Amino acid sequence: MSDWIIILIKIICALVWFLVIALYLTWAERKESAVIQDRIGANRANIWKFRVIGLFQPFADAIKMIFKEDFTPSFSRKFLHNLAPFVSFFFVAITISAIPFGDVLRIGGREIKLQIVDFNVSLLFVLAMLSLGIYGIILAGWSSNNRYTLIGGMRGAAQLISYEVALGLSLIGLILVYPSLKLSAIVHFQGELLWGWLPKWGVFLQPLGLLIFFFAALAETKRVPFDLPEGENEIVGFFTEYSGLKWGLFMFTDFMEVLIVSCLLTTLFFGGWQVPWLYADGFHFPWGGEWLLPHGIVVAFQVLAFNLKVFFFCWLQILIRWTYPRFRYDQVMDLGWKLLVPLSLVNIAGTAILLSLIG
Amino acid sequence: MAKIFIDEREIDVAEGTTILKAAKSAGLNIPHLCYHKAFIPEGTCRMCLVEIEGIPKLELACSTQVRDGMEVSTKSESVIEARKGVLECLLADHPIDCPICDKAGECKLQDYYEEYGLFESEFNEEKEKRQKKIEIGKNLIHDQERCVLCRRCVRFLREITKNEELGVFQRGVHTEVSTYEGILVDNNYSGNLAEICPVGAITDKDFRFKARSWFLQRSESICPLCSRGCNIYVESHQGFSRFSLPKRVYRIRTRENQIINGFWICDKGRYEYSYLDQERLDNIVVNNSQDSHSWPEITSLIAGEIGRLYHMKRSAHIGLILQSWLSNEELFLIDKIFRNDINIEKICFLDPPEEAADDFLLTAERTPNRRGAKELGFDLQPANWEKFLEDVDLLFVFASPIRDDTDFSLLKAALDKIEKTVLFASHNHEINSSFDIVLPMSLIAEKGGSLTNIVGSVQGFSNALDAPGDCRPAWQFLVELGNKLALNIDFYNQFSDPESIREVMKKEISFFREKQ
Amino acid sequence: MIKALGYFIEIIKGSLITTRHFMVNMWFHTLKLFRIKTKRKGAVTIQYPEEKRDIASRHRSLHRLLKREDGKPRCVVCMLCVTVCPSECIYVEAAEDPDPEVQKVPSTFIIDLSRCCFCGFCVEACPEDAIRMDTGQIEFAEYSRDKLIYDLEKLTG
Numbered sequence A: 001m002s003d004w005i006i007i008l009i010k011i012i013c014a015l016v017w018f019l020v021i022a023l024y025l026t027w028a029e030r031k032e033s034a035v036i037q038d039r040i041g042a043n044r045a046n047i048w049k050f051r052v053i054g055l056f057q058p059f060a061d062a063i064k065m066i067f068k069e070d071f072t073p074s075f076s077r078k079f080l081h082n083l084a085p086f087v088s089f090f091f092v093a094i095t096i097s098a099i100p101f102g103d104v105l106r107i108g109g110r111e112i113k114l115q116i117v118d119f120n121v122s123l124l125f126v127l128a129m130l131s132l133g134i135y136g137i138i139l140a141g142w143s144s145n146n147r148y149t150l151i152g153g154m155r156g157a158a159q160l161i162s163y164e165v166a167l168g169l170s171l172i173g174l175i176l177v178y179p180s181l182k183l184s185a186i187v188h189f190q191g192e193l194l195w196g197w198l199p200k201w202g203v204f205l206q207p208l209g210l211l212i213f214f215f216a217a218l219a220e221t222k223r224v225p226f227d228l229p230e231g232e233n234e235i236v237g238f239f240t241e242y243s244g245l246k247w248g249l250f251m252f253t254d255f256m257e258v259l260i261v262s263c264l265l266t267t268l269f270f271g272g273w274q275v276p277w278l279y280a281d282g283f284h285f286p287w288g289g290e291w292l293l294p295h296g297i298v299v300a301f302q303v304l305a306f307n308l309k310v311f312f313f314c315w316l317q318i319l320i321r322w323t324y325p326r327f328r329y330d331q332v333m334d335l336g337w338k339l340l341v342p343l344s345l346v347n348i349a350g351t352a353i354l355l356s357l358i359g
Numbered sequence B: 001m002a003k004i005f006i007d008e009r010e011i012d013v014a015e016g017t018t019i020l021k022a023a024k025s026a027g028l029n030i031p032h033l034c035y036h037k038a039f040i041p042e043g044t045c046r047m048c049l050v051e052i053e054g055i056p057k058l059e060l061a062c063s064t065q066v067r068d069g070m071e072v073s074t075k076s077e078s079v080i081e082a083r084k085g086v087l088e089c090l091l092a093d094h095p096i097d098c099p100i101c102d103k104a105g106e107c108k109l110q111d112y113y114e115e116y117g118l119f120e121s122e123f124n125e126e127k128e129k130r131q132k133k134i135e136i137g138k139n140l141i142h143d144q145e146r147c148v149l150c151r152r153c154v155r156f157l158r159e160i161t162k163n164e165e166l167g168v169f170q171r172g173v174h175t176e177v178s179t180y181e182g183i184l185v186d187n188n189y190s191g192n193l194a195e196i197c198p199v200g201a202i203t204d205k206d207f208r209f210k211a212r213s214w215f216l217q218r219s220e221s222i223c224p225l226c227s228r229g230c231n232i233y234v235e236s237h238q239g240f241s242r243f244s245l246p247k248r249v250y251r252i253r254t255r256e257n258q259i260i261n262g263f264w265i266c267d268k269g270r271y272e273y274s275y276l277d278q279e280r281l282d283n284i285v286v287n288n289s290q291d292s293h294s295w296p297e298i299t300s301l302i303a304g305e306i307g308r309l310y311h312m313k314r315s316a317h318i319g320l321i322l323q324s325w326l327s328n329e330e331l332f333l334i335d336k337i338f339r340n341d342i343n344i345e346k347i348c349f350l351d352p353p354e355e356a357a358d359d360f361l362l363t364a365e366r367t368p369n370r371r372g373a374k375e376l377g378f379d380l381q382p383a384n385w386e387k388f389l390e391d392v393d394l395l396f397v398f399a400s401p402i403r404d405d406t407d408f409s410l411l412k413a414a415l416d417k418i419e420k421t422v423l424f425a426s427h428n429h430e431i432n433s434s435f436d437i438v439l440p441m442s443l444i445a446e447k448g449g450s451l452t453n454i455v456g457s458v459q460g461f462s463n464a465l466d467a468p469g470d471c472r473p474a475w476q477f478l479v480e481l482g483n484k485l486a487l488n489i490d491f492y493n494q495f496s497d498p499e500s501i502r503e504v505m506k507k508e509i510s511f512f513r514e515k516q
Numbered sequence C: 001m002i003k004a005l006g007y008f009i010e011i012i013k014g015s016l017i018t019t020r021h022f023m024v025n026m027w028f029h030t031l032k033l034f035r036i037k038t039k040r041k042g043a044v045t046i047q048y049p050e051e052k053r054d055i056a057s058r059h060r061s062l063h064r065l066l067k068r069e070d071g072k073p074r075c076v077v078c079m080l081c082v083t084v085c086p087s088e089c090i091y092v093e094a095a096e097d098p099d100p101e102v103q104k105v106p107s108t109f110i111i112d113l114s115r116c117c118f119c120g121f122c123v124e125a126c127p128e129d130a131i132r133m134d135t136g137q138i139e140f141a142e143y144s145r146d147k148l149i150y151d152l153e154k155l156t157g
Helices: A002-036 A057-067 A078-098 A122-132 A134-143 A147-177 A183-189 A207-221 A244-269 A295-321 A329-358 B019-025 B077-092 B108-117 B152-160 B191-196 B267-271 B295-311 B328-341 B370-375 B409-415 B430-434 B474-485 B489-493 B498-508 B510-514 C002-033 C080-084 C121-125 C152-156
Strands: A104-107 A110-113 A282-284 A290-292 B002-006 B009-013 B049-052 B071-073 B134-137 B140-142 B166-169 B176-179 B202-204 B216-222 B231-237 B249-254 B318-322 B346-349 B394-399 B420-425 B437-440 B449-452 B458-461 C090-096 C104-112
Touching: A002 A057, A002 A078, A002 A110, A002 A244, A002 A295, A002 C002, A057 A244, A078 A122, A078 A134, A078 A244, A122 A134, A122 A147, A122 A183, A122 A244, A134 A147, A134 A244, A147 A207, A147 A244, A147 A329, A183 A244, A207 A244, A207 A295, A207 A329, A244 A295, A295 C002, B002 B019, B009 B019, B049 B077, B077 B108, B134 B176, B140 B191, B152 B166, B152 B191, B191 B202, B191 B249, B191 B267, B216 B249, B216 B458, B249 B267, B295 B394, B295 B437, B295 B474, B318 B328, B328 B346, B328 B370, B328 B449, B328 B474, B328 B498, B370 B449, B409 B430, B420 B430, B449 B498, B458 B498, B474 B489, B474 B498, B498 B510, C080 C090, C080 C121, C104 C152
Parallel strands: B002 B071, B318 B346, B318 B394, B394 B420, B420 B437
Antiparallel strands: A104 A110, A282 A290, B002 B009, B049 B071, B134 B140, B140 B202, B166 B176, B216 B231, B231 B249, B449 B458, C090 C104
């Protein structure tokens, strides 16, 4: 019974974290783009004249979105049209269950993993869920019964499927290095040291894999350099016929994807919750010093490290979104099939050869 | 015939023509202010100077007669220089208050300055101050500063009306046009003075500050206020897209027609135009209710009533009261439908009484088409009303416009006894409420057709204004009625416009065939 | 491949530009947060209702009608502004003035600001310099359209 309660608490904590951070990513995106462009950004939303650099903006946006007319066009397939945003949202939201936020937390003799479910194939699970997210887009594009949305949906499907290949292949090298599909195990492996001082993070062991994964994952989020399914100035996008809360869900899913991609990048290539040289009992520096810490502080450090890494990658993705113009459709396909897929194959082969040489 | 060359163009004109007329016949315009076709040229303004080969000084085009082989230049350097000089002298003492001048936009001085002047004034002297607002007639305001002393007004009063109410006084720079001892210009043609004044010296009090001339749209029409049939322009304002104007017609001007009215119209025709906009009836009224009705519906209703009485052999109980404001075509159609087809005898005219005529244009008859009605065989004698209104079950009254002094007392008493009464009216009038059906009619200015004037000339006209609201010309109603009655369908089917009716009229009635 | 590498370098350069902007601006924002005054600001934004930009001297703002010394409007109802107005938003009616030197004064002068496109043609056309667009007023939004119809009183006032 108490196990269920713990799971429930974990789910609630993770989801709240996930949704709140995603919500604030909308604000962060507006602010960051403003700072990049020498502007100020949203700063007018206030509660009793308190503006707090626009921190209430996401709530204002949400309230607006909720109260806008939810319009379903008469020519659409009503059921699928209503279902699509929720499909999209659900498959992104569920991936958070496999992300490890930290190591084990011991409270009153109980060991609680800071991860909702730690199953053996969590990596595959995450990939599977991310690919299922496509359904939302295709359904939205198709059920709207509008030429532009259909083109958007088809573009989305083609793009996501293409990059799914590179995404999957780029991780095979990683799995060769850390022989597990379990995310918690992968993070644990990254706590080891190479040559006694360098943490065995994916970024050091799989630099090419990281690059490929990052590009493919960016394409998966379908945000600006890869925003062909939307392409506002060309085809308006697969959610043309949506409004109000359902449109908001699509938008929100985008930001959740950004967050999930950051989580995955952190977990797979940047040591997850690992802090260099921090072990269960404290820091053991490679030059001989050590700084012992109580268990609670260590766990706090780990969770903090995970968060900071995730925020960095969110920042990076927003920066990329506000730097580059959109790719042309053929360029996207070229990049996916002619560059990333061959490179990932090279990466697999290289890794395999190197590993077999080392033994 | 003399052969002359103007600007190296060969022109054949009759001996004795002036250069200006010869040039005009060839389409060349020589600027002029004082010359007017109606008057003997006086040559006071000096604008029409032209160069003639072999004559050292420039000559006046308005008063120099052509000689065979004469070579005239209207565009040579010295002519242009002279025009500029004349303009500069005229403008030296002109206030150039075009913003407040009603003539602006149609002022010859403005036009010529744009065309031939465009100089910077070299006069440093103060301009002469004169009186800017003198009342010289019941509808005329004189501005002595603007006057260029062309004397057209003086000549008009001398040559046309022959009562010489204005004269030129003083000498030199003090020369001015004025009345004799303050006695105002008072004749029935004084309105023409404002029109012939080439600048804004004499302006019309009626038009004063009402609109700028360039907003007005001028369209041709015929004056319906007496039986002379003077040719006129109706000048209407189209209004602004965002702001509606109180009226459409802003002034009536003359249209040249040498046979009928020359260049002039009387003050009655010029100033009595408010009936075109005031108190207009613009919707169909049935039994004094506010319900809206359509023309086809009402036409069917009336055709049904007539048909019923006709088939019951009771068409003798249909009465028809007409007015000679109807055009030839409309009277012709009435003749066809009511006299030919359904054979009724009770037709009479309710025209206003004759008034005093003057010895120039205004006639005693105050409706435009009595002659036309006479030629169509209608009896214009005043009817014996009591006898006429006996035994009438269905009465049609064409009364557009109704004059305030028309005597309706007899008719009004009889109306209640008549089963069904139909009024064709153009204005709201107290009598309207006594009728069962009141149909809005277009006025002469709002429809096409032809009128026969007192001396029997038939003049066609087309609509100068759009009819307001549901108003329709009577001929359109009559054609549809003829079609609905279905007694002679082929005949009424051929009419689509007044011209097609006139063609048939010409074929059938010799008077209209001869008068072309 | 080399071409692709060239793109790649440009892509990195691009992101460095945005990163530099972000870092520099963030630095000034942070300094401002700690109330340290700097010559440069983190953003070029003018915070409109609180801060206002100077209006250029030839800026075309709300119209006004000028008056003569005796307080009568200078307008003589020549209707040139009405004629020239491309959005047909001016309406003027004339009245008689007892002074023979003036003669014509406006009894009605209406500008429908909801239609006005602020082209300034009326100012250029005016022969009496009676209308100008130099009030510097640019905030006259209203909640109802009829309040945007300015009459003689409002325009001279």
